[in-house]
Amino acid sequence: MYTKVPSGCKLAICGCSYATDFDRYEGTNKNEAKYKESTMTNEDLWCNRFTGQASLDNFSRGGASNYDIYMQIKMALRYNCNYILVFWTNTNRFNAFWKDGHPAIVPLSKNEQDYRKKYFSPYFQKFFSYLLVMDATRLLEFVDHKYFLHAGNDFPREIMKHPDVNKFHPAQLDYPTHSRTSPNHLNEKGQAIVNEKLNLYL
Numbered sequence: 574m575y576t577k578v579p580s581g582c583k584l585a586i587c588g589c590s591y592a593t594d595f596d597r598y599e600g601t602n603k604n605e606a607k608y609k610e611s612t613m614t615n616e617d618l619w620c621n622r623f624t625g626q627a628s629l630d631n632f633s634r635g636g637a638s639n640y641d642i643y644m645q646i647k648m649a650l651r652y653n654c655n656y657i658l659v660f661w662t663n664t665n666r667f668n669a670f671w672k673d674g675h676p677a678i679v680p681l682s683k684n685e686q687d688y689r690k691k692y693f694s695p696y697f698q699k700f701f702s703y704l705l706v707m708d709a710t711r712l713l714e715f716v717d718h719k720y721f722l723h724a725g726n727d728f729p730r731e732i733m734k735h736p737d738v739n740k741f742h743p744a745q746l747d748y749p750t751h752s753r754t755s756p757n758h759l760n761e762k763g764q765a766i767v768n769e770k771l772n773l774y775l
Contacts, residue, residue, distance in 0.1 A: 574768040575624045578656055578775060579717070584626040585649035587642050588660030588721075590635035591743040593756045594618045597634050611754035618757060619743070619767035630654060635756070638666045643705040646712060657718040658771075659709065660742055663726045664702040665695050699727065706732050719774060739774045743767050 578584055586592050594615045595608060615621050620631055630652055632645035639662055649657050706720070706728065720735070722728055723742040732738060743759060750763030759767065 574765040574772075575622045576619070576768045576771040576775060578623050578625045580625045581627045582625070582656035582717070583652070583654045584623060584629045585652065585654035585657045586620055586629070586631045586633055586660070587645035587649060587657065588633040589637040589642070589662050590633075591757050591759075592620050592631070592633035592660045593635055594620055594631065595756050597631060597756065608754060608756065611752070613752075613755060613761065613764075617761060617764060618755070619759070619764040619771075620757065622764070622768050626656070628654075633660070638662065639664070639702045639705050643709055646709050650712060650716070655716055657713060657716060658721065658775075659718065660721045661702075661706060661728070662744075663723060664699040664728050666698065666702070703729055703732065710735065710737070721774075741770050741774065 595618075596615060620633070621629070623629060630649065632648050634641070634645075637645070642659065642661060646657065646659060718737055720732075720738045721742050722733070722738060722740055723745050724740040725745065733740070743757065743763070746759065746763050746766060750760055750766060751758050752760035752763070755763075757764075
């Protein structure tokens with residue numbers, strides 16, 4: 574199953590681990606050992622099964638918060654991509670600002686609990702996610718784009734009713750379609766379902 578996109582477009586994918594492939598991981602020993610057990614290759618993953626595009630750039634990465642995904646969108650624009658698919662995470666996704674150069678991914682740290690206690694607010698994260706999505710809409714005003722949101726998450730109604738928003742996200746597929754050895758958490762059946770669903774929305 575392939576997903577058809579406009580002929581000759583410069584396609585970009587932005588998102589978290591559910592939109593990644595094997596190449597999007599920088600190869601920790603843990604991941605390398607796990608993925609060696611996989612029966613799939615990059616060519617089997619939904620994010621690499623598009624047809625019609627002139628090019629495909631995947632900016633997604635595992636653990637990405639909505640802030641990170643927002644920055645991926647800006648990167649896609651710098652690459653002059655003109656057809657951008659954005660897979661937003663939950664509004665409550667943790668956006669931590671540590672000093673180690675990773676402003677969007679929460680690293681393992683003995684100070685994490687202290688950070689959560691002092692600074693983390695679910696209300697702020699939802700509001701921050703709302704601002705990110707709305708500003709991304711402004712940035713993408715003159716670029717063809719589609720947003721994909723988990724049908725069960727709690728983005729504001731204003732966003733959920735936006736014409737470029739689709740209430741579908743790979744993360745909402747049932748667990749029989751999941752795989753622990755796949756970088757995007759889905760087995761062969763799950764990959765096919767995502768491509769099939771995207772054909773309905775694009």
